[in-house]
Amino acid sequence: MSEEKVTTDIITLTRHVLDEQRKHKEASGDLTLLLNAVQLGCKFVATNVRKARLLNLVGLAGGAVNISGDEQKKLDVISNEIFINALRSSGKVAVMVSEEDEEAIIVEDEMKGNYCVVFDPLDGSSNIDAGVNVGTIFGIYRIKDGSNGTISDVLRPGYDMVVAGYCMYGSSANMVISLGNGVNGYTLDNAIGEFILTHPNIQIPKRGKIYSVNEGNAKYWDEPCTEYFQSLKFPPDGKNPYSARYIGSMVADVHRTLLYGGIFAYPADKKSKNGKLRMLYECFPMAFLTEQAGGKAITGKERVLDITPKNIHDRCPIFLGSKDDVEDIENIYKKHS
Ligand code: AHM
Ligand code: MG
Numbered sequence: 001m002s003e004e005k006v007t008t009d010i011i012t013l014t015r016h017v018l019d020e021q022r023k024h025k026e027a028s029g030d031l032t033l034l035l036n037a038v039q040l041g042c043k044f045v046a047t048n049v050r051k052a053r054l055l056n057l058v059g060l061a062g063g064a065v066n067i068s069g070d071e072q073k074k075l076d077v078i079s080n081e082i083f084i085n086a087l088r089s090s091g092k093v094a095v096m097v098s099e100e101d102e103e104a105i106i107v108e109d110e111m112k113g114n115y116c117v118v119f120d121p122l123d124g125s126s127n128i129d130a131g132v133n134v135g136t137i138f139g140i141y142r143i144k145d146g147s148n149g150t151i152s153d154v155l156r157p158g159y160d161m162v163v164a165g166y167c168m169y170g171s172s173a174n175m176v177i178s179l180g181n182g183v184n185g186y187t188l189d190n191a192i193g194e195f196i197l198t199h200p201n202i203q204i205p206k207r208g209k210i211y212s213v214n215e216g217n218a219k220y221w222d223e224p225c226t227e228y229f230q231s232l233k234f235p236p237d238g239k240n241p242y243s244a245r246y247i248g249s250m251v252a253d254v255h256r257t258l259l260y261g262g263i264f265a266y267p268a269d270k271k272s273k274n275g276k277l278r279m280l281y282e283c284f285p286m287a288f289l290t291e292q293a294g295g296k297a298i299t300g301k302e303r304v305l306d307i308t309p310k311n312i313h314d315r316c317p318i319f320l321g322s323k324d325d326v327e328d329i330e331n332i333y334k335k336h337s
Contacts, residue, residue: 003271004010004025005245005325009263010194010196011195011196011197012097012186012194012196012263013035013039013175013186013195013196013197014035014036014039014194014199016121016184016186016197017031017032017035017179018023018032019218020179020181024307025152027161029165030092030113030114031092031115031140031162031179031304032165033090033091033092034087034090034092034093034113034115034140035163035177036090036261037086037087037089037090037092037093038083038086038138038316039175039195040086040163041077041082041083041086041087041121041136041283042136042167042173042175042188042195043084043090043173043188043193044080044082044086044221045078045122045136045167045169046167046169046173047119048075048078048079048082048171049075049122049128050169052075052128054161056328057161058265060103060265061157061197062279068099069082072139073080073126075122075128076121076122076125077099077100077134079121079122079136079296080098080100080101080121080146082096082121083096083117083119083121083136083311084096084098084105085239087117088107088111088239089111089304090111090113090249091111092111092113092114092115093107093112093113093115093116093117094106094107094112094114094115094116094143094147094148094149094153095107095116095117095143095150095151095153095154095304096116096117096118096119096151096239097116097118097119097154097279097281097312098118098119098120098121098281099120099121099123099278099282100121101118104151104154105313106150107149107309112148112149113140113141113246114142115140115141115162115172116140116141116142116143116153116154117138117139117140118138118139118140118141118154118280118281118285118312119136119137119138119281120138120278120281120282121136122134122135123135123137123249123250123251123282124134124179124248124249124250124251124252125246126248127247127248127249131246132191132248132249132252133168133169133170133247133249133251133252133255134168134169134249134251134252135166135167135168135169135249135251135252135255136166136167136169136251136325137165137166137250137251137279137282137285137286138163138164138166138281138285139158139161139163139164139165139281139284139285140161140162140163140164140287141153141154141156141160141161141162141272142162145322151312154227154280154312155308155309155310155312156281156296156308157285157305157306157307157308157312158283158285158287158288158304158305158306158307159288159305159306160181161180161284161285161288162179163177163178163179163180163293164177164178164284164285164286164287164288164289165178165254165289166250166285166286166289168251168252170252170256170332172187172188172190173187173188173195174187174188174198174199174255175188175195176199176255176289178288178289178290178292178293180292182201182292182293183201183202183203183258183289183292183293184197184199184200184201184202185198185199185200186198186199186257187198187199199259199325202258202259202293203293204257204258204261204290204293204294204295204321204322204323205260205261205322206245206261206294206322206323207261207322207323207324207325208242208257208260208261208262208263208321209240209242209243209261209262210242210243210244210245210256210257210260210261210262210263210264211229211232211242211244211245211262211263211265211325212244212245212246212247212253212256212257212262212263212264213229213246213263213264213265213266213267214246214248214266214307215229215244217267217269217271217272220271220272221267221269222267222268222269222270222285222322223271223307223329223336224300224329224332224333224335224336225267225269225300225329227332227336228329228332231332232262240252242262246333250264250266250277250282250286252287254286256291257290257291257295257320257321258293258295258305258320260288261321261322261325262316262321262322262325263319263320263321263322263325263326264318264319264320264321264328265317265318265319265320265329266318267317267318267319268317269298272315274314274315274316274317275299275316275317275318276315277315277318278313278314278315279304279307279309279315280309280312280313280314283297283304283315283318284304286318286319287303287304287318287320288305289304290321291305294323295320295321295323295326296320296321296322296323296326296327296330297319297320297321298318298326298328298330299316299317299318299319299320299334300317300319300329300330300333301337303321304316315331
Protein backbone atom coordinates (compact mmCIF):
# COMPACT_ATOMS: atom_id res chain seq x y z
CA MET A 1 0.00 0.00 0.00
CA SER A 2 1.48 3.37 -1.01
CA GLU A 3 1.97 5.87 1.79
CA GLU A 4 0.34 9.29 1.44
CA LYS A 5 2.95 11.93 0.66
CA VAL A 6 2.87 14.65 3.31
CA THR A 7 4.26 18.10 2.62
CA THR A 8 6.17 19.02 5.74
CA ASP A 9 7.70 22.33 4.66
CA ILE A 10 4.70 24.60 4.15
CA ILE A 11 4.86 28.36 3.73
CA THR A 12 2.41 30.03 6.07
CA LEU A 13 1.47 33.71 5.87
CA THR A 14 3.43 34.41 9.08
CA ARG A 15 6.51 32.63 7.73
CA HIS A 16 6.25 34.57 4.49
CA VAL A 17 5.91 37.90 6.31
CA LEU A 18 8.86 37.04 8.58
CA ASP A 19 10.97 36.21 5.52
CA GLU A 20 10.05 39.59 4.04
CA GLN A 21 10.76 41.40 7.31
CA ARG A 22 14.19 39.78 7.58
CA LYS A 23 15.17 41.50 4.32
CA HIS A 24 14.70 44.85 6.08
CA LYS A 25 17.30 44.91 8.83
CA GLU A 26 15.57 47.77 10.66
CA ALA A 27 12.27 45.86 10.86
CA SER A 28 11.15 45.48 14.49
CA GLY A 29 8.72 42.63 14.00
CA ASP A 30 5.81 44.91 14.90
CA LEU A 31 4.18 44.49 11.51
CA THR A 32 4.43 40.71 11.81
CA LEU A 33 2.63 40.85 15.16
CA LEU A 34 0.03 43.22 13.75
CA LEU A 35 -0.59 40.90 10.82
CA ASN A 36 -1.01 38.04 13.27
CA ALA A 37 -3.85 40.04 14.85
CA VAL A 38 -5.38 40.57 11.40
CA GLN A 39 -5.12 36.83 10.73
CA LEU A 40 -6.75 36.03 14.05
CA GLY A 41 -9.59 38.41 13.20
CA CYS A 42 -10.07 36.80 9.79
CA LYS A 43 -10.04 33.24 11.20
CA PHE A 44 -12.56 34.22 13.85
CA VAL A 45 -14.85 35.93 11.32
CA ALA A 46 -14.48 32.97 8.92
CA THR A 47 -15.71 30.64 11.66
CA ASN A 48 -18.65 32.89 12.45
CA VAL A 49 -19.65 33.30 8.80
CA ARG A 50 -19.62 29.53 8.43
CA LYS A 51 -21.64 28.98 11.58
CA ALA A 52 -23.96 31.92 10.91
CA ARG A 53 -27.06 29.91 10.19
CA LEU A 54 -26.54 27.38 12.91
CA LEU A 55 -25.89 30.06 15.49
CA ASN A 56 -28.87 32.08 14.32
CA LEU A 57 -26.70 35.11 13.77
CA VAL A 58 -28.36 36.00 10.49
CA GLY A 59 -30.81 38.78 11.03
CA LEU A 60 -30.83 42.38 12.09
CA ALA A 61 -28.93 43.53 15.16
CA GLY A 62 -31.61 45.36 17.06
CA GLY A 63 -32.42 47.68 14.16
CA ALA A 64 -28.99 49.36 14.34
CA VAL A 65 -28.08 51.56 11.40
CA ASN A 66 -24.44 52.29 10.50
CA ILE A 67 -22.95 55.59 9.28
CA SER A 68 -23.84 54.85 5.64
CA GLY A 69 -27.47 54.28 6.55
CA ASP A 70 -27.30 50.53 6.01
CA GLU A 71 -28.99 48.21 8.41
CA GLN A 72 -26.33 46.41 10.39
CA LYS A 73 -26.57 42.67 10.48
CA LYS A 74 -25.52 40.78 13.58
CA LEU A 75 -22.54 39.40 11.74
CA ASP A 76 -21.36 42.94 10.86
CA VAL A 77 -21.47 43.89 14.51
CA ILE A 78 -19.69 40.75 15.64
CA SER A 79 -17.04 40.98 12.94
CA ASN A 80 -16.38 44.61 13.84
CA GLU A 81 -15.93 43.75 17.50
CA ILE A 82 -13.66 40.84 16.63
CA PHE A 83 -11.33 43.09 14.63
CA ILE A 84 -11.32 45.96 17.09
CA ASN A 85 -10.45 43.61 19.96
CA ALA A 86 -7.78 41.70 18.02
CA LEU A 87 -6.14 44.87 16.73
CA ARG A 88 -6.25 46.82 19.98
CA SER A 89 -4.84 43.94 22.01
CA SER A 90 -1.93 43.52 19.59
CA GLY A 91 -0.48 46.71 21.08
CA LYS A 92 0.67 47.72 17.60
CA VAL A 93 -2.19 50.00 16.57
CA ALA A 94 -2.72 53.70 17.25
CA VAL A 95 -5.78 54.48 15.09
CA MET A 96 -8.54 52.29 13.69
CA VAL A 97 -11.15 53.23 11.13
CA SER A 98 -13.99 50.80 10.56
CA GLU A 99 -16.86 51.03 8.12
CA GLU A 100 -19.12 50.25 11.04
CA ASP A 101 -18.00 53.12 13.29
CA GLU A 102 -18.79 56.74 12.59
CA GLU A 103 -15.69 58.04 14.38
CA ALA A 104 -12.11 56.83 14.14
CA ILE A 105 -11.03 54.83 17.18
CA ILE A 106 -7.94 56.25 18.88
CA VAL A 107 -6.27 53.54 20.95
CA GLU A 108 -5.49 54.41 24.58
CA ASP A 109 -1.85 55.24 25.34
CA GLU A 110 -1.08 52.03 27.27
CA MET A 111 -1.97 49.90 24.23
CA LYS A 112 -0.82 52.25 21.51
CA GLY A 113 1.45 51.15 18.65
CA ASN A 114 2.82 52.69 15.47
CA TYR A 115 0.26 51.59 12.92
CA CYS A 116 -3.21 52.61 11.75
CA VAL A 117 -5.62 50.04 10.39
CA VAL A 118 -8.57 50.93 8.18
CA PHE A 119 -11.03 48.12 7.55
CA ASP A 120 -14.41 46.96 6.42
CA PRO A 121 -14.97 44.01 8.75
CA LEU A 122 -17.62 42.29 6.63
CA ASP A 123 -18.05 43.73 3.18
CA GLY A 124 -20.97 42.54 1.10
CA SER A 125 -22.90 41.51 4.19
CA SER A 126 -26.24 42.11 2.45
CA ASN A 127 -25.41 38.92 0.52
CA ILE A 128 -25.02 36.70 3.53
CA ASP A 129 -28.56 35.37 3.61
CA ALA A 130 -28.06 34.03 0.08
CA GLY A 131 -24.82 32.30 1.01
CA VAL A 132 -22.75 34.51 -1.29
CA ASN A 133 -19.06 35.13 -0.58
CA VAL A 134 -18.31 38.06 1.72
CA GLY A 135 -15.00 39.39 2.99
CA THR A 136 -12.91 41.63 5.19
CA ILE A 137 -10.94 44.43 3.49
CA PHE A 138 -8.07 46.18 5.26
CA GLY A 139 -5.30 48.70 4.75
CA ILE A 140 -2.43 49.60 7.08
CA TYR A 141 -0.59 52.92 7.41
CA ARG A 142 2.42 53.64 9.60
CA ILE A 143 1.72 56.68 11.81
CA LYS A 144 3.54 59.83 10.74
CA ASP A 145 6.87 60.65 12.41
CA GLY A 146 6.23 62.39 15.72
CA SER A 147 2.49 61.65 15.70
CA ASN A 148 0.77 60.17 18.70
CA GLY A 149 -1.95 58.76 16.46
CA THR A 150 -4.66 61.07 15.19
CA ILE A 151 -7.13 61.10 12.37
CA SER A 152 -4.58 62.89 10.14
CA ASP A 153 -2.57 59.65 10.15
CA VAL A 154 -5.28 58.04 8.01
CA LEU A 155 -6.41 61.02 5.94
CA ARG A 156 -3.60 60.30 3.51
CA PRO A 157 -3.35 59.11 -0.08
CA GLY A 158 -3.66 55.39 -0.68
CA TYR A 159 -0.10 55.10 -1.97
CA ASP A 160 1.09 55.73 1.60
CA MET A 161 -0.31 52.38 2.75
CA VAL A 162 2.29 49.83 3.79
CA VAL A 163 -0.03 46.81 3.60
CA ALA A 164 -3.32 46.16 1.85
CA GLY A 165 -5.37 43.01 1.74
CA TYR A 166 -8.63 41.18 1.99
CA CYS A 167 -9.88 37.88 3.26
CA MET A 168 -12.70 36.27 1.30
CA TYR A 169 -15.01 33.94 3.16
CA GLY A 170 -16.22 31.38 0.66
CA SER A 171 -15.90 27.62 0.39
CA SER A 172 -12.55 28.31 2.04
CA ALA A 173 -11.10 31.50 3.52
CA ASN A 174 -8.70 33.15 1.09
CA MET A 175 -6.34 35.89 2.23
CA VAL A 176 -4.84 38.08 -0.50
CA ILE A 177 -2.25 40.53 0.71
CA SER A 178 0.46 42.92 -0.45
CA LEU A 179 3.26 44.41 1.59
CA GLY A 180 4.19 46.62 -1.34
CA ASN A 181 6.26 44.07 -3.24
CA GLY A 182 3.75 42.01 -5.17
CA VAL A 183 0.60 40.16 -4.20
CA ASN A 184 0.30 36.73 -2.62
CA GLY A 185 -2.74 34.59 -1.89
CA TYR A 186 -3.12 32.20 1.04
CA THR A 187 -5.80 29.65 1.83
CA LEU A 188 -6.84 28.86 5.39
CA ASP A 189 -6.12 25.25 6.30
CA ASN A 190 -8.80 24.72 8.92
CA ALA A 191 -7.07 21.62 10.28
CA ILE A 192 -3.95 23.51 11.40
CA GLY A 193 -5.48 26.99 11.58
CA GLU A 194 -2.90 28.59 9.30
CA PHE A 195 -3.09 30.53 6.06
CA ILE A 196 -0.96 28.59 3.56
CA LEU A 197 0.64 30.18 0.50
CA THR A 198 -1.40 28.86 -2.43
CA HIS A 199 -1.30 31.74 -4.93
CA PRO A 200 2.25 33.16 -5.01
CA ASN A 201 2.92 36.33 -6.97
CA ILE A 202 -0.56 37.00 -8.38
CA GLN A 203 -0.39 38.85 -11.71
CA ILE A 204 -3.48 40.24 -13.44
CA PRO A 205 -3.64 39.37 -17.14
CA LYS A 206 -2.85 42.45 -19.25
CA ARG A 207 -6.32 42.26 -20.80
CA GLY A 208 -9.35 40.27 -19.73
CA LYS A 209 -12.69 39.16 -21.17
CA ILE A 210 -15.00 39.98 -18.26
CA TYR A 211 -16.67 43.19 -17.11
CA SER A 212 -18.21 43.55 -13.67
CA VAL A 213 -20.54 46.44 -12.87
CA ASN A 214 -24.06 46.95 -11.53
CA GLU A 215 -25.84 47.50 -14.86
CA GLY A 216 -29.00 48.38 -13.01
CA ASN A 217 -27.43 51.81 -12.62
CA ALA A 218 -26.90 52.26 -16.39
CA LYS A 219 -29.75 54.79 -16.57
CA TYR A 220 -27.74 57.12 -14.32
CA TRP A 221 -24.27 56.67 -15.89
CA ASP A 222 -22.39 59.53 -17.52
CA GLU A 223 -21.58 59.49 -21.25
CA PRO A 224 -18.05 58.01 -21.07
CA CYS A 225 -19.25 55.18 -18.88
CA THR A 226 -22.19 54.41 -21.14
CA GLU A 227 -19.96 54.48 -24.23
CA TYR A 228 -17.39 52.21 -22.60
CA PHE A 229 -19.73 49.44 -21.47
CA GLN A 230 -21.59 49.63 -24.78
CA SER A 231 -18.26 49.04 -26.56
CA LEU A 232 -17.69 45.88 -24.51
CA LYS A 233 -21.09 44.47 -25.42
CA PHE A 234 -21.07 45.56 -29.06
CA PRO A 235 -17.36 45.61 -29.90
CA PRO A 236 -16.23 47.12 -33.18
CA ASP A 237 -14.15 45.14 -35.73
CA GLY A 238 -16.03 41.87 -35.24
CA LYS A 239 -14.31 41.14 -31.89
CA ASN A 240 -16.04 38.96 -29.29
CA PRO A 241 -18.12 40.77 -26.67
CA TYR A 242 -17.03 40.60 -23.03
CA SER A 243 -18.81 38.36 -20.51
CA ALA A 244 -20.70 40.02 -17.66
CA ARG A 245 -20.08 38.84 -14.08
CA TYR A 246 -21.36 40.78 -11.08
CA ILE A 247 -21.62 39.19 -7.69
CA GLY A 248 -22.35 42.42 -5.83
CA SER A 249 -19.77 41.56 -3.20
CA MET A 250 -16.64 43.62 -3.84
CA VAL A 251 -14.20 41.11 -2.39
CA ALA A 252 -15.52 38.33 -4.61
CA ASP A 253 -15.71 40.52 -7.72
CA VAL A 254 -12.18 41.86 -7.19
CA HIS A 255 -10.83 38.39 -6.38
CA ARG A 256 -12.09 37.09 -9.70
CA THR A 257 -10.74 40.16 -11.49
CA LEU A 258 -7.26 39.68 -9.97
CA LEU A 259 -7.17 36.04 -11.03
CA TYR A 260 -8.91 36.13 -14.42
CA GLY A 261 -8.45 39.74 -15.52
CA GLY A 262 -11.00 42.16 -16.95
CA ILE A 263 -12.54 45.15 -15.25
CA PHE A 264 -14.53 45.76 -12.07
CA ALA A 265 -16.26 49.11 -11.70
CA TYR A 266 -18.41 51.10 -9.36
CA PRO A 267 -18.65 54.37 -11.28
CA ALA A 268 -20.01 57.71 -10.20
CA ASP A 269 -23.51 58.31 -11.53
CA LYS A 270 -26.30 60.85 -11.34
CA LYS A 271 -27.59 59.28 -8.13
CA SER A 272 -24.26 58.62 -6.42
CA LYS A 273 -21.99 61.50 -7.39
CA ASN A 274 -18.91 59.80 -5.89
CA GLY A 275 -19.92 56.22 -6.53
CA LYS A 276 -20.80 53.95 -3.64
CA LEU A 277 -17.58 52.44 -2.42
CA ARG A 278 -15.62 53.93 0.44
CA MET A 279 -12.21 55.28 -0.36
CA LEU A 280 -10.17 54.39 2.72
CA TYR A 281 -11.17 50.83 3.46
CA GLU A 282 -12.66 49.60 0.18
CA CYS A 283 -11.16 51.42 -2.82
CA PHE A 284 -7.61 52.07 -1.54
CA PRO A 285 -6.78 48.52 -0.46
CA MET A 286 -8.25 47.04 -3.65
CA ALA A 287 -6.49 49.65 -5.82
CA PHE A 288 -3.22 48.92 -4.00
CA LEU A 289 -3.55 45.17 -4.60
CA THR A 290 -4.52 45.70 -8.23
CA GLU A 291 -1.50 47.89 -8.94
CA GLN A 292 0.80 45.51 -7.11
CA ALA A 293 -0.52 42.71 -9.34
CA GLY A 294 0.31 44.73 -12.45
CA GLY A 295 -3.12 46.24 -13.07
CA LYS A 296 -4.54 49.75 -12.76
CA ALA A 297 -7.18 51.47 -10.64
CA ILE A 298 -8.65 54.85 -11.57
CA THR A 299 -11.69 56.94 -10.75
CA GLY A 300 -12.17 57.61 -14.45
CA LYS A 301 -10.05 60.71 -14.38
CA GLU A 302 -7.28 60.03 -11.87
CA ARG A 303 -5.36 57.27 -10.12
CA VAL A 304 -7.31 56.10 -7.06
CA LEU A 305 -4.22 55.86 -4.85
CA ASP A 306 -3.36 59.53 -5.50
CA ILE A 307 -6.49 60.87 -3.80
CA THR A 308 -6.40 62.22 -0.25
CA PRO A 309 -9.66 61.66 1.63
CA LYS A 310 -11.07 64.63 3.53
CA ASN A 311 -13.22 62.46 5.79
CA ILE A 312 -12.76 58.88 6.87
CA HIS A 313 -15.95 57.64 5.20
CA ASP A 314 -15.48 59.46 1.86
CA ARG A 315 -16.39 57.59 -1.29
CA CYS A 316 -14.86 57.56 -4.77
CA PRO A 317 -15.71 56.07 -8.14
CA ILE A 318 -13.53 53.14 -9.17
CA PHE A 319 -12.54 51.18 -12.27
CA LEU A 320 -9.93 48.53 -11.55
CA GLY A 321 -8.42 45.53 -13.22
CA SER A 322 -6.34 44.61 -16.27
CA LYS A 323 -4.08 47.43 -17.42
CA ASP A 324 -5.35 47.52 -21.01
CA ASP A 325 -9.00 47.39 -19.98
CA VAL A 326 -8.66 50.23 -17.48
CA GLU A 327 -6.74 52.29 -20.02
CA ASP A 328 -9.65 51.91 -22.47
CA ILE A 329 -12.07 53.64 -20.08
CA GLU A 330 -9.38 56.17 -19.14
CA ASN A 331 -9.02 57.11 -22.82
CA ILE A 332 -12.78 57.49 -23.23
CA TYR A 333 -12.88 59.85 -20.23
CA LYS A 334 -9.98 61.84 -21.77
CA LYS A 335 -11.81 62.06 -25.09
CA HIS A 336 -14.92 63.45 -23.38
CA SER A 337 -13.11 65.94 -21.15
P1 AHM B 1 -21.37 47.20 2.05
O1 AHM B 1 -20.05 47.74 2.53
O2 AHM B 1 -22.53 47.91 2.68
O3 AHM B 1 -21.43 45.72 2.16
O4 AHM B 1 -21.49 47.61 0.50
C1 AHM B 1 -20.42 47.39 -0.35
C2 AHM B 1 -20.83 46.43 -1.41
C3 AHM B 1 -19.66 45.93 -2.20
O5 AHM B 1 -19.20 44.71 -1.70
C4 AHM B 1 -20.23 45.76 -3.57
O6 AHM B 1 -19.25 45.91 -4.57
C5 AHM B 1 -21.26 46.85 -3.65
O7 AHM B 1 -21.65 47.12 -2.32
C6 AHM B 1 -22.47 46.45 -4.44
O8 AHM B 1 -23.35 47.52 -4.49
P2 AHM B 1 -24.67 47.49 -5.41
O9 AHM B 1 -25.60 46.56 -4.72
O10 AHM B 1 -25.14 48.92 -5.44
O11 AHM B 1 -24.27 47.01 -6.77
MG1 MG C 1 -18.30 47.62 2.60
